[in-house]
Amino acid sequence: MSSLTLFTPSGALAKAQPLQRAAKRLAQLGFEVSIDADALSRHQRFAGEDAARLAALHRVADAAPSVALATRGGYGLTRLLDQIDWGRIAHSVEHGTRWVGYSDLTALQNGLIARHKGLAMWAGPLACDDFGRSEAEGGVDEVTRDCFTEAMSGALEAVGFRAPTAEFDGLEARGRLWGGNLTVLCSLLGTPHWPKIKGGILFLEDVNEHPYRVERMLLQLQQAGVIDAQVAVLLGDFSGAARSPLDKGYGIKDAVAALRSRTKTPVLTGLPFGHIRTKVCLPVGATVEMYVQGREAILGWQSDARLAHGSHGHDHDHD
Template sequence: MTSLTLFTPSGVLAKAQPLRRAAKRLTQLGFDVTTDADALAKHQRFAGDDATRLAALHRVADAAPSVALATRGGYGLTRLLDQIDWGRLAHSVEHGTRWVGYSDLTALQNGFIARHKGLAMWSGPLACEDFGRADDDGGVDEVTRDCFLEAMSGALEAVGFRESGAPRGETPFDGLEARGRLWGGNLTVLCSLLGTPHWPKVKGGILFLEDVNEHPYRVERMLLQLQQAGVIDAQAAVLLGDFGKPAKSPLDGGYGIKDAVAALRSRTRTPVLAGLPFGHVRTKVCLPVGATVELYVQGREAIVGWQSDPRLAHGAHDHHHHH
């Protein structure tokens, strides 16, 4: 059986029920599930104080389960970044642990790949939100579940999506091919790393971004911060996931996310594609953060592919199959 540990590195879990539900469902999916001892700890808005959450992170790393799945995001990993023993996390990844999550996990994933060139973590579902959702609220999304199972077995080697940002009838990215290191995640969390030791200095990479509950002008401001810092222009491509449906302001005058993206596109030569099925949405794919990926676009159909097990991009443990 595939060992899977549930842990809470950031925000507090308000209720235990979604965690129990997620553990039960993941067990039914064939995982040998362990819940970390402090998964339900509480301290202000956090899942325990900083020392408690740091210890949990190191405890999971030392146990090196096949899968380390965060229960939720929220906020809290930023507090731990300067104290994490990154070598212990790297050791777990080298021994096959797939760390999975998104949102606040963006801080952990990018802090990790900033230090470890050949290793990857996974942007993917969160236990409570994606596997702990009550049946009355729609239960588990099948695409999210199947993609997660495939990724955790090492079989997932590509995700496809339809580029949705171009005007109807136009295919500006047709024929695009790019290869580079995949990185990114939540836009707000990523921007908070800029200028810190936890920032991955990726050149020629494929940057993916998503966010939620941010007004389009705030999304634009962060996108332009990355562009003005030279980050966007240094990438081979940018993939935009979901940005939610933020509340409109009476001052917008029709301005929305598409206009924010247009503002970025007008300032960079880097291809900026929209439509990646990722973010604070029910249906989300799994993406190997830190792995080398290849992007191919035909018409409006885009495919992001990688070696079938991007645990290591290179090194002594290399046992990949090239497709």
């Protein structure tokens, strides 16, 4: 039985019931579930004071469970990045711990791969968001659940998705997979926590950000040379923002078009990832290969053993 620890590194949980529900469901999936002692702590909007959340991260890393699953995202990891003992985090990954989450976990995932080439974490579900919903709220999405359990067992080696059009038919790309939440990722630019990846495959998502804000951040990455240095960009879900009467039809498609007009890097949409019910799991930091046939795209990687102990591809860093 795989051990699984639930921890809260960022925003506070509003109530305990979703966490308890998630723990029960994960146990029913065959995991030996434990909940970190400070998972329900609260200080202002955070899951405890900075020192407590930092200690929880190190505590989980030292225990090195099979799976370290964040309960929720929110905001808070940025406060910890300069204090994290990255060697302890890397040691846990090298010994088989699969750290999982998205949203604010983007900071932890990219902070690790900025320092340790060849190590990977998993962009995937959050315990309360994806396993803690009541049945009245829709319960657990089956695709998300099955993708998660397959990834955590070490069996997941590829995910597929359908792009809106066939404009990238025949595209083949190989590189280090990185990225995550667009807002969080942009906040790392220019810091020691930024992965200087050239020739990679960058994936992005966000929620509650108006399309013009999404465009502005995408163009920031392009103007900084980041987008142009990748072999492909994959865009997930960008929803939740209220439309403005000033938009006059402007939306995410226009933001994507603005980016595409400024870069030769293929920018694909339709990746099933983000603040949505149905999401895949993605190995952040692993070397992946992508193939597109018509509208169908496949993203594949090597076995889980290579993810845990390092996968040395041909991607390289740039200054």
